[in-house]
Amino acid sequence: MDSTSLAVSYRGERVLRMRDLVQRLQLSQSRLYALIAEDKFLRPFKLIPGGRAVGWLERDVDAWLAERCMDSPLNGRGSENVLACQK
Numbered sequence: 001m002d003s004t005s006l007a008v009s010y011r012g013e014r015v016l017r018m019r020d021l022v023q024r025l026q027l028s029q030s031r032l033y034a035l036i037a038e039d040k041f042l043r044p045f046k047l048i049p050g051g052r053a054v055g056w057l058e059r060d061v062d063a064w065l066a067e068r069c070m071d072s073p074l075n076g077r078g079s080e081n082v083l084a085c086q087k
Contacts, residue, residue, distance in 0.1 A: 014058035015047070021056065025065070 022029055035041035042064055044054035 015055040016058050016061055017053075017055050021061065024061070 016024070018029055018032070021027070021032055025032070027035075032041060036043055042056055042060055044056050047053040047055050
């Protein structure tokens with residue numbers, strides 16, 4: 001994890017913060033919040049009850065991204081792109 005990452009670890013699971021998602025998904029913070037509001041992206045969970053800090057489990061984000069990749073009309077099922085989605 002680099003020094004600019006805000007990711008933390010919980011029970012061996014990496015928890016991503018908004019800054020990590022922006023870098024990883026190459027989407028703006030406002031776009032991510034819009035996707036959440038439209039139920040098209042995962043809802044975050046509170047890191048501390050009653051607190052403001054939220055996060056996403058890395059494995060959940062990875063699964064969401066893999067699903068988008070496999071469902072993409074650009075994927076061309078049966079092509080080398082399917083292998084790229086599985087990496």
